Amino acid sequence: MTVEQNKANPLSMFPLLLLLRTSTNLHQIHQIHAQIILHNLPIQSHLLSKLADLRRLDYAQSIFNQITSPTDHSWNSIIKCHSLCIHSSQNSLLFYTKMLTTHVRPTNLTYPFVFKACSTRSVIVEGEQVHAHVAKLGFSTDIFVGNSMIDMYCKSAKMGSALLVFDEMTERDEVSWNSVVSGHVFVGEMVEARRVFAEMSVRRNAVCWTALINGYGKEGKLVEMMGVFLQMLVSADDAAPNSATMVCLLSACSSVANLELGRWVSVFIDVNGMPSNMIMSTALVDMYSKCGEVEKARRLFDGIGSKNLVCWNAMITGYVQQGLLVEAIKLFCLLRDDSLTPNEITLVNVLSACAGLGALELGREVHLYLGRNRLDLNVILAAALVDMYSKCGRIDDACLVFVKTRTKDSALWNVMIQSLAQHSRGKDALAVLSQMEASGAKPNDITFIGVLSACNHSRLIEEGRIQFSNMVMKHGLSPKIEHYACMVDLLGRAGYLVEAVELIRNMAVPPDSIIWCSLLSACSIHRNADLADKIGELVLSNEDPDLGSFISLSNVYRSVGRWSDVARMKQLVMEKGLKKPAGCSWIELRRGGVHRFFVEDRSHSESKQIYDIHHSLINQMKIEGYAPNFDLLPKNINSM
Ligand SMILES: *[C@@H]1O[C@H](CO)[C@@H](O)[C@H](O)[C@H]1NC(C)=O
Ligand SMILES: *[C@@H]1O[C@H](CO)[C@@H](O)[C@H](O)[C@H]1NC(C)=O
Numbered sequence: 001m002t003v004e005q006n007k008a009n010p011l012s013m014f015p016l017l018l019l020l021r022t023s024t025n026l027h028q029i030h031q032i033h034a035q036i037i038l039h040n041l042p043i044q045s046h047l048l049s050k051l052a053d054l055r056r057l058d059y060a061q062s063i064f065n066q067i068t069s070p071t072d073h074s075w076n077s078i079i080k081c082h083s084l085c086i087h088s089s090q091n092s093l094l095f096y097t098k099m100l101t102t103h104v105r106p107t108n109l110t111y112p113f114v115f116k117a118c119s120t121r122s123v124i125v126e127g128e129q130v131h132a133h134v135a136k137l138g139f140s141t142d143i144f145v146g147n148s149m150i151d152m153y154c155k156s157a158k159m160g161s162a163l164l165v166f167d168e169m170t171e172r173d174e175v176s177w178n179s180v181v182s183g184h185v186f187v188g189e190m191v192e193a194r195r196v197f198a199e200m201s202v203r204r205n206a207v208c209w210t211a212l213i214n215g216y217g218k219e220g221k222l223v224e225m226m227g228v229f230l231q232m233l234v235s236a237d238d239a240a241p242n243s244a245t246m247v248c249l250l251s252a253c254s255s256v257a258n259l260e261l262g263r264w265v266s267v268f269i270d271v272n273g274m275p276s277n278m279i280m281s282t283a284l285v286d287m288y289s290k291c292g293e294v295e296k297a298r299r300l301f302d303g304i305g306s307k308n309l310v311c312w313n314a315m316i317t318g319y320v321q322q323g324l325l326v327e328a329i330k331l332f333c334l335l336r337d338d339s340l341t342p343n344e345i346t347l348v349n350v351l352s353a354c355a356g357l358g359a360l361e362l363g364r365e366v367h368l369y370l371g372r373n374r375l376d377l378n379v380i381l382a383a384a385l386v387d388m389y390s391k392c393g394r395i396d397d398a399c400l401v402f403v404k405t406r407t408k409d410s411a412l413w414n415v416m417i418q419s420l421a422q423h424s425r426g427k428d429a430l431a432v433l434s435q436m437e438a439s440g441a442k443p444n445d446i447t448f449i450g451v452l453s454a455c456n457h458s459r460l461i462e463e464g465r466i467q468f469s470n471m472v473m474k475h476g477l478s479p480k481i482e483h484y485a486c487m488v489d490l491l492g493r494a495g496y497l498v499e500a501v502e503l504i505r506n507m508a509v510p511p512d513s514i515i516w517c518s519l520l521s522a523c524s525i526h527r528n529a530d531l532a533d534k535i536g537e538l539v540l541s542n543e544d545p546d547l548g549s550f551i552s553l554s555n556v557y558r559s560v561g562r563w564s565d566v567a568r569m570k571q572l573v574m575e576k577g578l579k580k581p582a583g584c585s586w587i588e589l590r591r592g593g594v595h596r597f598f599v600e601d602r603s604h605s606e607s608k609q610i611y612d613i614h615h616s617l618i619n620q621m622k623i624e625g626y627a628p629n630f631d632l633l634p635k636n637i638n639s640m
Contacts, residue, residue: 013041020050029054045074052081057088075099076109083117092117093126100133108139112148119152127152128161140168147175154183159192172201178208185215190224206232206239210248217252222261225252243280250283259291278304282311289318294327312338313345325353329362341373344381351384360392367401377405383412390419410441417450426458430467445477452486456493464490478508485514492522497531513539513546520552524559532556540572547578 020032020043029050036043044067051060060081067074075095082092096114099106111134118127131149139145146169153162162183169176177200184193197204197212209232216225229249232241246269253262266284269276281304288297301307301315312335319328332350335342342350347366354363367385370377377385382405389398402408402416413436420429433451436443443451448471455464468487471477484507491500500519504511516539523532532553539549550569557565597604604610 013039013043016041017043017046020046023050024054026054026056026059045071045077048074049077052077052084055081055084057081057085070102070104072104072107072110075102075104076107076113079110079117080113083113083120086120089117089120090123093123093130096130106133106137108142108145111139111142111145115145115148115152119155124152124156124158127156131165141170143169143171143173143176147173147179150176150179150183154179154186157187159183159187159189174202174205174208177202178205178211181208182211185211185218188215188219190215190219190221204235204237204239206242206245209235209237209239209241210245213245214248217248217255220252220256222252222256222258225249226261241274243274243277246274246280247283250280250287254283254287254290257291259288259293262287262291278308278311282308282314285311286314286318289315290321292322294318294322294324307338309340309343309346312340313343313349316346316349320349320353320356323356325356328353329357329359342369344378348380348384351381351388355384355388355391358392360389360394363388363392377401379405379407379409379412382408383415386412386415386419390415390422395419395423395425408439408441410436410444410447413441414444414446414450417447417454421450421454421457424457426454426460426463429454429458430460430463433467443471443475445471445480445483448475448477448479449482449486452483452490456486456490459490459494461490461494461496481507481509481512481515484509484511485518488515489518489522492519493525495522495526497522497526497528501531513549517548517552520549520556524552524556527556527559529556529560529562544576547573550578 016032016035019028023029023032029047033047035041036047044063048060048063048067051063060078064070064074064078070078079092079095079099082088082095092113096106096110099110111130114130115127118124118130127149134140134145134149146165149165150162153159153165162180166172166176166180177196180196181193181200184190184196193212193215197208200208209228213225213228213232216222216228229241229245232239232245246265249265250262253259253265266287269280269284274280281300285297285301285304288294288300297315297318301311304311312331316328316331316335319325319331328349332342332346332353335346347370350366351363353359354366363385366388370381382401385401386398389395389401398416398419402412405412413432417429417432417436420426420432429451433443433447436447448467451467451471452464455461455467464487468479468483471479471483484503487503488500491497491503497519500522504515504519516535520532520535523529523535536553539545539553550573554566554569557563557569601607
């Protein structure tokens with residue numbers, strides 16, 4: 001559409017421009033657009049620029065297409081609009097290239113968005129080419145252009161190039177310095193970040209202080225982090241900490257579970273009356289729950305009005321990580337009622353809670369939910385589903401999910417092997433390992449925990465020996481305590497006690513009580529009290545031997561009828577005051593929810609009826625000819 005200036009009525013144009021500048025919604029913009037067409041006003045480029053700010057890509061593109069000879073202003077707007085829309089950022093490079101073919105020259109406002117597009121797509125090669133244009137066209141000294149190049153190089157971890165640009169700048173502002181400091185932080189060069197920070201010739205604003213604090217926090221260096229924070233409070237820069245600063249402090253506390261410091265930060269926020277926002281509240285919920293103060297986290301959580309999904313996820317994840325699985329699931333049910341749509345983080349946590357509780361019904365619901373909502377069954381969710389089905393006793397469903405997931409990563413291969421191992425499907429686990437190797441995925445040490453545990457559970461002794469040696473010789477992995485534990489168990493149970501002892505002797509890591517206990521349990525199966533005596537000496541000379549070792553020793557002596565030694569073990573346990581934690585189980589209820597109960601638990605309001613039914617079931621089983629075989633159970637402390 002060509003615009004004839006003389007037809008335009010300036011009186012109708014200026015109020016419209018003003019309106020355009022302040023409008024924020026599409027409805028207003030449509031009306032303004034109608035006026036522009038009606039009165040044939042030459043202000044399309046202003047409309048375009050507004051649409052770019054509002055990231056209305058399709059609309060902006062259609063306006064741009066109608067402009068017959070776009071000015072630099074219009075080119076810049078369309079480049080900007082594409083670069084702000086993540087999935088379209090490559091198009092801003094395309095339009096930049098097109099612009100170069102016209103007679104319109106790029107300006108200093110063209111480049112920041114071209115470089116932004118290069119950094120979001122990390123296409124640094126193209127970024128470097130554009131850098132060359134900048135030098136040729138003489139924009140190198142422009143502070144905006146310079147800052148955007150530094151930003152691009154930092155985000156691509158090219159600190160050397162970033163520093164070259166920085167050094168060549170004739171003028172620098174806070175943004176230039178901040179970018180360099182954050183760049184060093186981003187690539188983990190804290191010493192360099194600190195050095196640049198100290199050299200800064202401009203005021204160090206809160207963004208810059210926060211970048212440094214964030215860097216130390218991410219490295220788990222809380223002492224240094226707090227040092228910088230305290231410096232910030234007293235510095236002449238007069239840069240008051242803001243909510244972003246507090247979020248950095250809190251997430252550092254949460255990642256190393258430092259409750260004391262987390263509390264201090266929380267008090268600091270209250271005392272200084274810092275206005276709370278969703279991100280900071282979520283960081284507090286996250287900190288308290290990761291530090292084990294789940295109830296406090298929940299109180300904060302309940303106090304937050306209209307929570308977003310990130311906040312819900314923080315609380316649900318907190319429950320799962322602290323093992324409060326029932327609470328996690330209850331909260332998930334509330335989330336569903338709250339009409340928020342769960343995302344991958346939510347569902348992975350819920351599936352992990354279902355796996356821990358054996359809550360098959362809910363787990364299946366989550367699976368169906370994924371299908372119904374056409375959510376991509378990505379590899380992370382697939383691994384969570386495989387784990388859930390397997391732990392809920394449905395290995396076939398687990399296999400089905402596994403087979404249907406086309407692109408597999410090593411975590412998914414590993415969880416499948418582990419699941420087959422737990423279901424004593426040793427041969428299948430080994431078959432999956434071969435598939436994994438054939439697919440080109442590299443087995444890691446976790447894979448071999450699964451493989452060896454599969455051999456152990458399925459009594460595949462020769463296979464176990466072969467895989468243990470493959471792990472070292474073929475894959476160059478060094479066995480960890482978990483691998484030895486499987487091998488010792490496998491060999492010991494099969495009666496290869498000498499070989500098991502030899503393996504322990506050659507261990508690269510010192511044996512732990514799990515290893516000794518499995519060797520002792522092999523001794524009791526094979527009634528080898530001599531070996532048990534030797535192990536006993538070793539284990540009991542330890543400063544605080546654990547209860548398991550006493551139980552295992554006692555079981556060996558019982559197996560060979562050395563009753564005085566059984567009594568001696570019991571005596572030692574009493575002297576040391578060792579106690580066994582109460583056993584605990586869960587049951588999923590049909591009408592929803594999960595109930596948890598302990599050994600000899602009488603806390604349930606209907607416990608009398610429950611125990612009555614339990615007794616009648618036991619009687620029924622006896623009538624049917626079932627005789628429990630206590631020999632296979634580990635003897636517990638009560639029977640010692
Ligand atoms: C861009 O260049 C123009 C003209 O050289 C100059 O007036 C303006 O200040 C520059 N803008 C920025 C943001 O650098
Ligand atoms: C080895 O297999 C047995 C029998 O299935 C099991 O009880 C034991 O926990 C397994 N040991 C290890 C270290 O996985």
